Amino acid sequence: MPTTTTEATPGVAEPDELVEKLEKIPFDDSRIVKYGDPVLRQVAEPLDRVDAEIQALIAEMGDIMNRAHGVGLAAPQVGKSIRLLVYDVGEGLQALINPVILKKKGEQMEPEEGCLSIPGLRGVVPRANEITVKALDGAGRPIRLRATEFEARVIQHEVDHLDGILFIDLADPATLHMETPGREDAPAE
Numbered sequence: 001m002p003t004t005t006t007e008a009t010p011g012v013a014e015p016d017e018l019v020e021k022l023e024k025i026p027f028d029d030s031r032i033v034k035y036g037d038p039v040l041r042q043v044a045e046p047l048d049r050v051d052a053e054i055q056a057l058i059a060e061m062g063d064i065m066n067r068a069h070g071v072g073l074a075a076p077q078v079g080k081s082i083r084l085l086v087y088d089v090g091e092g093l094q095a096l097i098n099p100v101i102l103k104k105k106g107e108q109m110e111p112e113e114g115c116l117s118i119p120g121l122r123g124v125v126p127r128a129n130e131i132t133v134k135a136l137d138g139a140g141r142p143i144r145l146r147a148t149e150f151e152a153r154v155i156q157h158e159v160d161h162l163d164g165i166l167f168i169d170l171a172d173p174a175t176l177h178m179e180t181p182g183r184e185d186a187p188a189e
């Protein structure tokens with residue numbers, strides 16, 4: 001395990017069993033920051049405005065996410081420690097800036113989660129089934145949205161990234177496994 005991760009996250013030590021699994025993560029050359037980079041463990045900074053530069057970043061993150069066949073991507077995953085995330089659960093690219101989850105309701109256990117920053121690893125993560133979120137949209141307008149099921153799962157995964165939390169921190173460790181090549185798994189986030 002890269003020592004930078006340990007330094008960046010005092011008190012967060014992965015169990016040996018998990019370290020072994022993480023060492024099997026395949027190399028890939030996409031621009032997505034991978035597990036071990038300290039940026040993934042930082043608490044990201046809020047944005048004070050949504051300007052053309054941020055809008056360009058949103059579009060770029062959408063492209064990176066699509067090329068990686070992902071359904072969500074948070075700015076720290078492209079090396080930017082700012083509170084911005086994008087996702088697409090089949091209804092087009094959505095951007096949330098400075099998102100805050102105001103309400104959580106119910107629980108869901110499926111599908112297994114994966115993360116574009118931890119390629120190939122999967123695990124069962126309990127998530128709220130319904131959430132209410134306030135944020136700014138890609139145009140900088142304040143919005144409030146209610147999301148359920150898969151959309152709610154993706155948003156919770158991405159908001160966690162903004163706080164330096166990874167799905168492996170929340171997954172039932174016994175369920176963490178490398179995906180089987182050729183098997184249809186849920187897309188990663």
Ligand SMILES: [Zn+2]
Binds near residue numbers: 114117157
């Ligand atoms: Zn992720």
